[in-house]
Amino acid sequence: MATELVDNFDWDNVGASGFGGNYSADERARMEEMYGGTLTTVQEEEVVTGTVVGITDRDVILNIGFKSDGLVSLTEFRDLPDLKIGDEVEVFIEDQEDANGQLILSRKKAKIKQAWKAIYDALELDTVLEGVVKRRTKGGLIMELDGVEAFLPGSQIDVKPIRDFDIYVGRRMEVKVVKINSAFDNVVVSHKVLIEKDLEQQREAILNNLEKGQILEGNIKNMTNFGVFIDLGGVDGLLHITDISWGRIAHPSEVLTLDQKLNIVVLDFDEAKKRISLGLKQLTPHPWDSLPADLQPGSKVSGRIVNVADYGAFMEVVPGVEGLIHVSEMSWSQHLRNPQDFIKQGDTVEAQILTLDREDRKMSLGIKQLTEDPWTREDFAGKYAVGTKHSGTVRNLTNFGLFVELEEGVDGLVHVSDLSWTKKIKHPSEVVKVGDKLDVVVLELDLGARRLALGHKQLEENPWDTFATVFTPGSVHKATITEKSERGAVLELPYGIEGFAYPKGLTKEDGSVAENGEALDFRVTEFSKDDRRIVLSHTASFSKEAAAEDDNRNSKFKKKPAAGGAAQGEGKLSDLKKSDEKSTLGDLDALSALRDQMAGAERKAASDSAE
Secondary structure, rough: OOOHHHHOOOOOHOOOOOOOOOOOOHHHHHHHEEEEEEEOOOOOOOOEEEEEEOOOOEEEEEEOOOOOEEEHHHHHOOOOOOOOOOOOEEEEEEOOOOOOOOOOEHHHHHHHHHHHHHHHHHHHHEEEEEEEEEEEEEEEEEEEEOOOOEEEEHHOOOOOOOOOHHOOOEEEEEEEEEEOOOOOEEEEOOOOHHHHHHHHHHHHHHHHOOOOOEEEEEEEEEOOOEEEEEEOOOOOEEEEHHHOOOOOOOOHHOOOOOEEEEEEEEEEEEEOOEEEEEEEEHHOOOHHHHHHOOOOOOOEEEEEEEEEEOOOEEEEEEEEEEEEEEEEHHHOOOOOHHHHHHOOOEEEEEEEEEEEEOOEEEEEEEEEHOOOOHOOOOOOOHHHOOOOEEEEEEEEEEOOOEEEEEEEEEEEEEHHOOOOOOOOOHHHHHOOOOOOEEEEEEEEEEEOEEEEEOOOOOHHOHHOOOHHHHHOOOEEEEEEEEEOOOOOEEEEEEOOOOOEEEEEEEHHHOOOOOOOOOOOEEEEEEEEEEOOEEEEEOOOHHHHHHHHHHHHHHHHHHHHOOHHHHHHOOOOOOHOOOOOOHOHHHHHHHHHHHHHHHHHHHHHOOOOOOH
């Protein structure tokens, strides 16, 4: 009911004693116009200037010329501790009238909006802004430009690489805006562009006055595996690793440090590409020129191994002076090995100067000369007399045998035929490998030729003396076929020895032919201790006719004169594989002698070639 009365109230017909009753219509219109002129029309999200008309414990009251005053939280004026009534500040209109009819203002948003305007203006007009570094982040720094955060990449902080970003936190820095992403409100700034402008004139002055041989001062700004980059005052030069020191270094950090100040000399200058090559070692005399005069062939020196190659190692006698230790001068051994077996890079060793050429700056060194040649020792002949037993290390394998090192500089050859009494070894790798320990006995010693012939099987008694009583012709033994060809089959007999069967001796009782892997009874038809050869037949184990034929042939074989086979020219190793009808006692005697002769010749040839 009360609301209805208010809505129907006629303000123009108020009585003389009522509100405005003392004013005529013209006077009232003039007063309304005057009052309206004191008010300002404002828009939300607009920045205006307001006057402080009151300060409470929580808020600052501002008059912006609107029909009502606005409130701003006192916390937004922390940067103005001396704020007082009458001061003017810029504020942002958030809401003309909230639920309580109050005008809502914000000084913080006004500052941010003004900051964004300044940022856009700086990008357009290429002007400089000043801000504070708030914190470091991945790849750079975060700056605050009057309330707006901007990203300062690490590469844009300075012209030289920055290794510690933390030292910039809290600093005020001048920057230029280089990029704005409006969609994400991202700002990228650079401090480096300001420095580059300052250095441009200095760089031009340096390049215009640069000459070869000129000595300059600079700071190391970057370090790589191949050298260091030096800041010469606005322009960079490269000091290559080979021009840092007369001696060898693996990395510049061994002798230099980042930010180090040093004098360098200009070696070369490419004006078109503006490339400057610098040198440091050139400021000191070459070490070969100041090499002590008392260093002569025969002198003992100590140094560090700076490089190891396939053919030897380089030792640094003094920084910048190196000598070659050839692999043949590392050990008295006649069998050259990899230098890495003797020496490693970084080792400190003693050596003797063998040759010295000061003009060509070359030096050869030897390590073995510091020790006695073992082959010339007085006790050598007695220590390695024929029949003496030793243990050594397998150093090398060949087709004809292996070399065993008995002590440093003393190697001996074990022929492949001297490895086993029972096994037919085709290559030493079937028995041993490099690095294995092997027991041996001395078979031959030749001091003049520095040769040792060694044997391994000779450490045991010859089992063929025993086999002669076991595998007698006519005896039957169980054997397994391990290898088969058109010439016959290889058999595995008891005691780990091998036998041989010709094709006609592989026929079984049912008429079929024995195959690989079958274990059958075999009858011994031939036995030769000297040749370490056993011929067997499965057919003869069940066929009396075949057995009689073998016995008859074996009987004739025994009666044949030894010289007959040799005279007919049948004494070859290959004859062992030929048909048994052509085998005679004389043949096998000649073959046995020929085999011993060939084995000895092969051992001698192997020793000669090893030298």
